[in-house]
Amino acid sequence: MAKQEFQINASALKKIHGALKKLETKNPKMLIGKMKPTHFLSASVKSLSEVQSATSETKQIILNISGDFSTKPDDLNDSTLLKDNLNFGDDEFSLLQTQFDTLVKKYKSSASVTSGETNKCNTVGDCAKLVSSKTTADYE
């Protein structure tokens, strides 16, 4: 099942949590994967600051590897092409994989990024999506 990301405010999240709690009480055997629905919800939620932080760190890694000292992470366009605009070659992609792998482990120790996944990234936005998807819990 493909992952979908969306934003939700705190009060709406609290209502959903409450509804799931009631559901759990009525149906104690109900599980999503091996987790109770409320536990699944908690594990799936990331705060906005956490998402923004991961994206900013992803862009900082890309800027470091490209040797760009003047652009700020927030100013780096998602549409920027790694090969055509930043001149990434095999060596740069190798470093990208290692540094993304280190980054996602900071947020989730069991997560990892492979070279096949980084090699598929064409743009800065693809990298941000990859890192974001790795820092979200897997329940497929």
Add this chain to the structure above:
Amino acid sequence: MSNSLKIIVSVFVTILTILFNIQKSFGQEFLKNLSVRKAFESKTPDDDKPATISFTGPTNKASSFLLNAGVGYKFTEKSIGKIKDKNKLTLNVFFVYNVNSLISIEQHNYKLEITAETRFGMNPQKLVFFGNHTMQYIRDYVDTNYSALLTTYWHILSKGKGPKKFGGYSNPDKSFSYFFQPKVGLEYQYLIDAKEKLVNAHGFDFRGFQSIGGNLLYRSGRNSSGQTDSRTKLLELIVSYDFRESLISNVNYNKENSYLFKAGINLYPTRDGNLSVGGCYNDGEDPVAGINKQEYWIVALQFKLN
């Protein structure tokens, strides 16, 4: 087309067909580890070239071929050493086929290779070392020999704030960018069998390899919002000088040293970088690629599909 060439081309096409079908069976995971390129001994930006195929068959003249292509599969990749995640080892297997009848002394060989790549360091602001090590079996039709070859090549990547830039372009926000490309290595070639040209048909040649080069790039353009990160390649100059010195040898090559000088220019007329027009002047020889000593120009139009 000679029978042997037909066989080699058939084998190459068959391998590609098999790989395509395996990919269909095993899905995207297989495709992720598959690569098609010109050479695999080293992966500096200058070596990272697309495969080239060309065939001309005039009715009353001999056919001419240009095929520099290889297909490789990456088996494994893991961190090594005491500092986890900083050092990396990758293992690949390749088949490469080269034929070029457009130059004065033909190039015609195929190679089976196992390649291991190592990397030490992970911070390009300081210094990162890349090593490419290969074990090859080469069948060279021009020198009519069979040989085994062990190579190790090392290059560096450094994109610090100072003027010393090595291994890759930096400052993507600037119009001009450059880097130096020094490489060192060792080559051990063992001649299993050779005919005609060599007095001693069996033996080895242990060579030292050094290379110095540089790349200069001019980027063009800004997008409508004025973002500096949208610059793309417009003009690129590439120069390199490879030098090989025979350190220990018991083969009667009658050549202790060899060199290969290359100077090229590439023009990228489109904003997306998918089209390039380039010319490259070559003078010297490359025993690893099976190119005998000669001087020639290559002018090529290259394009890729995203």
